[in-house]
Amino acid sequence: MNTKQLEQIHAGKGFIAALDQSGGSTPKALLQYGIEESKYSNEEEMYELVHEMRTRIIKSPAFDSRYILGAILFENTMDRLIDGQFTADYLWERKGIVPFLKVDKGLAELEDGVQVMKPIPDLNDLLERAIKRNIFGTKMRSVIKEANPAGIKKVVEQQFAIGREIVKKGLVPIVEPEVDIYSADKQAAEAILKDEISAQLSALDQDDKIMLKLSIPTEDNFYSDLMGNPHVVRVVALSGGYSQTEAIDKLARNHGLIASFSRALSQGLTAGQTDEEFNTMLTKSVHAIYEASIK
Known part of the structure; x- marks a missing residue:
């Protein structure tokens, strides 16, 4: 185990980005991104498009270790390259962000x-x-x-x-x-x-x-006692279908709970945006989720 990564996840300020849509959820993620199913004809083309989307997110200046502690990857993403490096190596060596894998x-x-x-x-x-x-x-x-x-x-x-x-x-x-x-x-x-x-x-x-x-609990701070357990490195929250605004509002009321958002992170990002528009939207989301995560 990488002790530097462990310390970052355990004590760092920020949140974990969930970039692990797979199988049946990938078409939904692409549709949210503005790419309809008619744009690809098989699974390989679909995964190529979703990797391009994830690469765009990861390479964005908004995707910064000052705000993002770790990122969860899908198996297919783990095996693909970003600028000649496997995705996990790119995340840690170029971005300082700890890589996780959906299994x-x-x-x-x-x-x-x-x-x-x-x-x-x-x-x-x-x-x-x-x-x-x-x-x-x-x-x-x-x-x-x-x-x-x-x-x-x-x-x-x-x-x-x-x-x-x-x-x-x-x-x-x-x-x-x-x-x-x-x-x-x-x-x-x-x-x-x-x-x-x-x-x-x-x-x-x-x-x-x-x-x-x-899931963000119904009763605020309901999971606080779990956070102090010596076996628990961190307790993170999924957005679970809440809109970004709802998820951030609920998260901010739970002290010590940090985000691990997927849809709420990528909300508003589309393939047709210019890089400037894309990065501006992602920056806004990252900063809002970060602020809720450090309450």
Whole structure:
């Protein structure tokens, strides 16, 4: 583990950029960026276009380590180049931004009010490749839609079981049990979730380090006690479908919680913008998210 990167993520001021749209979410990301599905005819062309979008974001002067601590990449992005360097190396060596990798394979069908992760059969090989590509940590997402204790327990147990495998490789996993912001019993689900996370944290080995990526809680500062846990490097928040304005407003009320936004970060960016327009829009978003993250 890179100790300089660990310290930056643990104690640095700023937020984590989520640039990890994959599979079914990539067409949506491109459409938001102003590129319709008619502009590409196969998966390779689609991924080439989304890499161009991510490259434009990463190379922007707005994408600066004074505000952005880390960036989460999709596997396809990890294996591509920016100016002759693999993306993770470009991020760290040229930008001073810590690279993470999304490792999950998507969500299983809804059961017991939750969607656990699909199996990750090639996890060991993927982690070995991530290490060779100088990745610092990983991210994996599950979704909680109801305050169902059995379902939430399954989500958290699966997340931590895989997280332990990742820790053994010397990487820092971002555990992401997202609570759907539209859940009718979101606050009750968050209470169950926090109890399950606390139980799993208490079972970790002494030196194990993880991160948590959680929906912005209904009750302000609800996750503050998790931030002080010695196993927790950082607690970050997803935007979860909130608009940028909503996400920033809610985040700013939660002291110590920092952003790990995707849609809320890229909101307003389009392929047709000039570089000046693009950079101005991204600068505005980066600065607003940063300010909310350091409250």
